[in-house]
Amino acid sequence: MSTTADVIRSADAHSAHTYHPLPVVVASADGAWMTDVEGRRYLDMLAGYSALNFGHGNRRLIDAARAQLERVTLTSRAFHHDRFADFCTELAALCGKEMVLPMNTGAEAVETAVKTARKWGYEVKGVPDGHAKIVVAADNFHGRTTTVVSFSTDHDARDHFGPYTPGFEIVPYGDLTALSRAVTENTVAVLLEPIQGEAGVLVPPAGYLSGVRELTRERNVLFMADEIQSGLGRTGRTFACEHEGVVPDVYILGKALGGGVVPVSAVVADRDVLGVFRPGQHGSTFGGNPLACAVALEVIAMLRTGEFQQRATELGDHLHHELGLLVGGGAVTAVRGRGLWAGVDIAPGHGTGREVSEKLMERGVLVKDTHGSTIRLAPPLVISKEDLDWGLDQLRAVLA
């Protein structure tokens, strides 16, 4: 068996350094807990950036995957398969929409939404060909493809990857006036995260999302909500947009849709939007494959019970109450978030986000830092209250 140092050394030698992982080497995991190659246990307070909303090794999801593995795993979309229609029907119903376009990763779903909005703009709205504009928010995170980083404001994500895809307008997040000014007759969509995850779990001001909804409806512009991280239970609702009673035109989903088992993403909208596609105009070899559909169908069934949303609400209230007590105590300057999702800003002099994450790791808690001084907490929704409290104890000890 390899030791932690051996594994890290050969990963450093043979993988491109696109990440700076904490020095822990996971060998197995169950529920909210992971075990490393040396047998140490860690509470997972990141949950794969919400991809693991239902925890590691979730019985229902593993059983669904295993059963499908024995039947058929891939057909390509050249043929129908017997899980596809159910998946599309059930996901559309969960979203209150009519059509689904399945892909694999989040970035692919965002790309798909961009293509959808442009095609809709030219063929339905009547924007002159080649002139479509999409308005996005500063500090967004929508993935890593060349088009998606073209409208990033993060230098690490963007610099030296040009030439950039044109057709995007960037406005400050949470600013309705700026958004309204940026929308013209050539604007086909507004693309937003209802809560900005990578930016540090930034919740927009009250009334922003409903304002965006009103504005986009009035100006005949699609409201595309990137719910890849915020959706599917994390905030205490199926979709974070629900907190403001908002229904976007387009949902962009990923992460938890694959149950932490396989990558599954999708764009979900009504027929007047997704109906613009004809055969050959978009596709993916793996998108909507039988294994993906089987796992996602189980995810959808689990979300339909509402129990995960309720857990996220109850445990989230507890989490935010406890974190709120830390604010003003010297070590924490601000806490944001909704449900089982929090961004915690560490005060200067109490360590960087990375240093706090490393100290938490030494105490058996895994989190991820962002933007230098923030740590992100997003445990699996299946975490027990006792484990959550234990994790909070470790955070208090590190910050003491």
Ligand SMILES: *Cc1c(COP(=O)(O)O)cnc(C)c1O
């Ligand atoms: C993770 C994420 C993406 C990109 O998803 P990938 O599967 O990593 O390509 C896009 N948007 C948001 C909001 C995300 O959190």
